[in-house]
Amino acid sequence: MADEKKTEETPAKGGGKKKLIMIIAIALVALGGGGFGGYMMFAPKKATAEPAPTPGVVAVLDAITINLADGHYLKLKMTLQATTEAAEAPDGSKAMDIAIELYSGRKMDELMSNAERDRTKKELVEKVVKAYTVDKKKEIMDIYFTTFVIQ
Incomplete structure (x- = not known):
């Protein structure tokens, strides 16, 4: 019965690592996207230059x-x-x-x-x-x- 408990716990640990990796990956993507979005929102706007006169x-x-x-x-x-x-x-x-x-x-x-x-x-x-x-x-x-x- 002790062996059954170990086999039951082993899949749970592997699944926990996968979940942790997925959470970290999602967090990195969200932070990267948020950082890019924040940059685009708060970046200094380029002045629209007037067309050069002819x-x-x-x-x-x-x-x-x-x-x-x-x-x-x-x-x-x-x-x-x-x-x-x-x-x-x-x-x-x-x-x-x-x-x-x-x-x-x-x-x-x-x-x-x-x-x-x-x-x-x-x-x-x-x-x-x-x-x-x-x-x-x-x-x-x-x-x-x-x-x-x-x-």
Whole structure:
């Protein structure tokens, strides 16, 4: 009778190991799926980028002279790269006014630095694009300097 008890207990132990393995496997799958689901739910969302504007007409502006600090001046000639959303070639008066405001009174040494010139150009582009945006339609996409002379 003692042998019968051992044979009855043996299948129960084997079944217990299988159950334990199944429970662990299910827990791992659930945790993995939950982790992936949590990541997908709380992961930073990628910003939906606006489609790149399509280049349109290029408007060449006349050169202007801007007074810098300490009796120096900047001769600036630029072109505006319009987008296809612009109904016609843009009038450059707003862009020239923004450039005069941005560069007036600056020190010559500042603008001689490539880094500062690039920074101010980026600022100029941002302001001009904003000034030429009508009803969320960007009419200007970039500015090109064709003359940038400091004396």
